[in-house]
Amino acid sequence: MAGEAWKRLSLNFSLKSDNPDIQAIGEILPWYGMNALIHFLTPYGLEQFGGAAWGTRDVTQGPVDLLITLEKYDEARKVLCTIFSNQDPDGGWPQWWMFDRYAHIRAGEAHGDIYYWCILAVAQYLQVTNDLTLLDEPLPYYSPGSSSEQEITPLREHLERLIAMITASFIPGTSLVPFGGGDWNDSLQPVSHDLAQRMISSWTVEMNYQAFMQYQEICKMDGNQARAAEIEDICLKIRTDFQHHLVKGGQVAGYGLTGSDGGIDLLLHPSDQKTGIKFSILPMDRGVISGIFTPEQAIVHQQLVENQLKGPDGARLMDRPLLYKGGIQEIFRRAESSTFFGREIGLMYIHEHIRYAESLAITGKADEFVKALRQAIPVDYRKIVPCGDIRQSNCYYSSSDAVFPTRYDADKEYDKIIDGQITLRGGWRVYSSGPGIYLAMVIRRLLGLRVASGMITFDPVMPFSFDGLNAEITLLGKKLVLNYSVRESNFSPRSITINGKSAGLQQEYNPYRKGGAMLKKEQFLDLTDCEENVVEILM
Numbered sequence: 361m362a363g364e365a366w367k368r369l370s371l372n373f374s375l376k377s378d379n380p381d382i383q384a385i386g387e388i389l390p391w392y393g394m395n396a397l398i399h400f401l402t403p404y405g406l407e408q409f410g411g412a413a414w415g416t417r418d419v420t421q422g423p424v425d426l427l428i429t430l431e432k433y434d435e436a437r438k439v440l441c442t443i444f445s446n447q448d449p450d451g452g453w454p455q456w457w458m459f460d461r462y463a464h465i466r467a468g469e470a471h472g473d474i475y476y477w478c479i480l481a482v483a484q485y486l487q488v489t490n491d492l493t494l495l496d497e498p499l500p501y502y503s504p505g506s507s508s509e510q511e512i513t514p515l516r517e518h519l520e521r522l523i524a525m526i527t528a529s530f531i532p533g534t535s536l537v538p539f540g541g542g543d544w545n546d547s548l549q550p551v552s553h554d555l556a557q558r559m560i561s562s563w564t565v566e567m568n569y570q571a572f573m574q575y576q577e578i579c580k581m582d583g584n585q586a587r588a589a590e591i592e593d594i595c596l597k598i599r600t601d602f603q604h605h606l607v608k609g610g611q612v613a614g615y616g617l618t619g620s621d622g623g624i625d626l627l628l629h630p631s632d633q634k635t636g637i638k639f640s641i642l643p644m645d646r647g648v649i650s651g652i653f654t655p656e657q658a659i660v661h662q663q664l665v666e667n668q669l670k671g672p673d674g675a676r677l678m679d680r681p682l683l684y685k686g687g688i689q690e691i692f693r694r695a696e697s698s699t700f701f702g703r704e705i706g707l708m709y710i711h712e713h714i715r716y717a718e719s720l721a722i723t724g725k726a727d728e729f730v731k732a733l734r735q736a737i738p739v740d741y742r743k744i745v746p747c748g749d750i751r752q753s754n755c756y757y758s759s760s761d762a763v764f765p766t767r768y769d770a771d772k773e774y775d776k777i778i779d780g781q782i783t784l785r786g787g788w789r790v791y792s793s794g795p796g797i798y799l800a801m802v803i804r805r806l807l808g809l810r811v812a813s814g815m816i817t818f819d820p821v822m823p824f825s826f827d828g829l830n831a832e833i834t835l836l837g838k839k840l841v842l843n844y845s846v847r848e849s850n851f852s853p854r855s856i857t858i859n860g861k862s863a864g865l866q867q868e869y870n871p872y873r874k875g876g877a878m879l880k881k882e883q884f885l886d887l888t889d890c891e892e893n894v895v896e897i898l899m
Contacts (some may be wrong), residue, residue, distance in 0.1 A: 366390045369397075371430055372839070373803065376830040381730055384739040385806075389799060391754040392737075396426050396796035405791025406755070413456040415793075416470065417544075419443060420477035422796025424484065429800040431836070433489050440482055441499055444518045449501040449511060451518075451525035453478065455541075457502075464504055471549075472540030472564045475522055476571035482519065483574035486581060487812040495519075495582055516582070523575065526568065527594065531618060535597035536560050536605065537568050539615065544642060544712070545677060547695040547704035555691065560616035560624070562606045562643035569598045570650035599652055610660055612647055614640030614678075627691075628678065635691065639668040639679040641712060648719040651871060658723055658872050665716065666728075672780045673745045673760040674735040675716040676707040680774050684767035701770040702761035702787050709759050710736050711794045714801065721805035724873040726823045726850035733806070736798060738786065749785040756795045759787030807831055807842065808876055816884040817868050818897055819876020820844060821851045836881070838888040845898045853877045857896045858887040 367373075370393060375386035398405065400423040404412055420443060427436035446457050453474050455467035486494065499518060500510035529537055539559035542549040550556045572595050579588035605624045606616050614628025614637070626632060628640040644661040647653040653661065668679050687697045698705045717732035734744045738751040751757060763783040764770040776782045804810050808820035816836075822829065827846040834840070848854065852874040856863045864883065868875035887893075 363390070366393055369393060369430060370799075371834040373833045374831065376832075377826070377828065379825055379829070380740070381734055382826065382829060384737060385733060385802060388737040388739050388754070389802065392756060392795035392799055393426075395756045395790045395792075396422055396799060398790055399423065399793060399795065400426070403791070405758075405789055407788040408791045413458045413465075413467075415456045416443065416446075416453045416474045417477040418793045420481040422793025424481045424796075425793075425800035426796035428484055428488055429803050433485075433491070436485055437489075437491065437494060440485060440494065441497060441515075443478060443481070444515055445499045446502050447478075447499075447518055447522070449503075449521075451475075451521035451523075466502075469541045471542040471544070471546075472537060472561065473543050473567050475526060476564075476567040479519065479522065479571040479575050482515070483571075483578055486578060490581070490814070492581060495578075519575065519578070523572075523591075531560065533622060534601045534605065535594060536565050536601050536616075539564065545704050545709075547692065547698065549693040551689045551691060551693055551696075555617075558618045559627075560606065560618070562602070562612050562614060562616070562640075563646050565598065565602050565606065566643060566646040566650040566652050569595055569602065569652045570646070572598065573651065602652060606643075607657075610657070611664065612643045612657075612661065614643060635682060637678050637680065637682065639664060641665060641669050641675055641677055641716065644669075645675075645712065645715045645719045648722055648872065649715065655872055662719065662723060662725070671708060671778050672747055673708050673784050674710075674713040674732060677704065677709060677712060678707055681705065681707060681767075681770055684771055699767055701764050701767055703759045706759060706761045706770075706787075708761070708784070710757060711792055711797070714794055714797055718801060718805060721801070721821045722870065722872055724821055724851040726821050729805075729821055730823055730826075733798075733802070736794075745784060747780045747782065747784055749783050751786040752789065755789045756792055756798075757786035757789055758792045758794065760784045761787045803833070807833075809833070809835060809842075810876075811836070811881070814881050815866075815878045816881055817876045817878045818853055818856055818895075819851065819868060820853070820897065820899065822846045822899070823850060836885065838885070839892050840888070840895050841892060842895045842897060845896070847899060849899045851876070851899070853897050853899050855896075855898045858884075859890055859893055861887055863887060 375382050403414055424436060447453055453470055455470040457466040495516040497515050498512050499515055500512045503510040531538055538557050539550055539561045540556055543561040543564045550559055572591055576588045576591040606613050608626055608631060613626035616624040617627055618624050627635055628637045630638045644665055647661060648658050665675055669676050682695045689696045714736050717729055720729040720732060738753045741748050741751050762777045763785055805821060808818050810817040824846050829844040831842040856877055863879050865877040865879055868878050
């Protein structure tokens with residue numbers, strides 16, 4: 361029964377191979393599917409059983425990724441409408457919010473990245489479905505009063521209010537957004553309102569750039585070329601200021617700190633004299649994913665991750681923890697006050713590790729990509745991470761937590777983690793948008809199957825050991841049997857045949873490597889005219 365339900369949900373997706381990496385990934389997928397549905401429908405996990413709020417950025421990542429990748433477009437549209445119906449009239453959102461009779465319970469603030477995920481989710485939906493009627497959908501803004509008091513506008517206006525709110529927040533003299541209540545790393549919330557306005561998260565700036573680039577595409581799809589040109593100009597200014605203020609000596613900083621003279625000092629960077637932290641992975645991964653890095657910067661920063669931010673369990677948030685001084689907060693709240701060395705405090709957060717894997721796929725580093733996918737699942741975990749503790753093998757762990765008695769011990773002996781001398785235990789189970797992101801990444805990055813802008817893209821990223829991989833999936837109502845021959849390259853197929861017929865291909869744009877193979881949706885549908893369609897992908 362459960363197996364049949366998973367087949368229906370997953371478009372009959374399966375992987376077949378004798379390769380142990382493929383077998384492990386295939387084994388975890390149904391369980392991650394269940395975890396993703398728990399996070400979406402009943403948002404709490406085994407370690408957070410008293411929860412039930414929707415985190416704005418959580419829902420716009422895992423659930424939206426999952427629903428769109430698995431062609432649940434009606435459901436994805438409903439999710440987007442629900443999200444934007446909970447938007448504040450000023451254009452923003454709270455960090456989280458609740459439903460039904462508890463709808464009045466909402467967070468009092470939001471981290472600075474919340475808004476960009478909402479733009480990216482709408483853009484992803486529109487690019488895949490071309491359902492422009494969504495922009496005309498009349499949706500309310502949140503109002504604590506009765507429904508009759510709610511203001512209602514088309515989604516198009518909701519987006520424009522959000523864009524206006526973001527651009528109005530730019531730090532004077534720049535096109536850089538302030539840190540605000542924090543960024544994705546919940547442990548690095550600034551300790552004061554002053555710092556929140558003076559600090560700049562490089563990662564949040566990259567998110568702003570990526571979201572606005574996608575909003576530009578929405579404007580083009582909507583026929584508003586003038587607005588698209590305006591947004592493109594803003595993106596150019598964001599990129600210019602990012603490169604000028606937040607990159608020094610060829611390395612992106614974690615944060616900038618504006619001074620009274622208008623200058624910007626860097627934190628979490630080799631030049632940082634305040635924190636002792638020299639490397640931060642968030643802007644290094646997002647620099648690639650957002651496209652704000654040059655090809656040369658992508659190479660440099662991915663090498664920095666390999667040299668400075670890798671542990672036996674994967675990519676870590678920073679090169680070492682912030683120094684613990686008995687809970688005294690000087691710059692960041694939880695990172696300097698928490699007595700527990702786990703989750704973000706312990707620096708190995710699986711969600712960001714999955715984003716690290718995504719950046720590897722974008723740049724075509726196949727062996728590293730697959731190893732990262734394996735490190736993000738508990739199946740045969742100790743074969744991949746020998747110092748890992750025993751873990752429940754059928755659920756998502758939100759973090760890999762080093763076993764230290766105290767924060768002081770963690771500060772003093774952190775390097776022992778990198779050397780594999782410290783036991784690593786699994787953190788919170790199930791609750792995260794990570795499982796949905798992981799599932800989508802296996803289909804969209806490992807198998808390389810993507811639908812967007814009227815094109816079908818085949819862009820697998822696979823090591824040579826995956827030669828002979830067989831996969832099955834139903835795509836756009838067409839049952840596919842995919843046979844991968846990984847012979848000369850780890851990415852960018854040399855040829856694709858469908859039911860014995862060669863497909864006329866275009867090359868997808870990728871600034872960091874040779875892109876995938878694309879064919880028009882109409883051609884794909886014409887070629888897949890059999891009950892079971894065999895696709896041969898030669899790399």
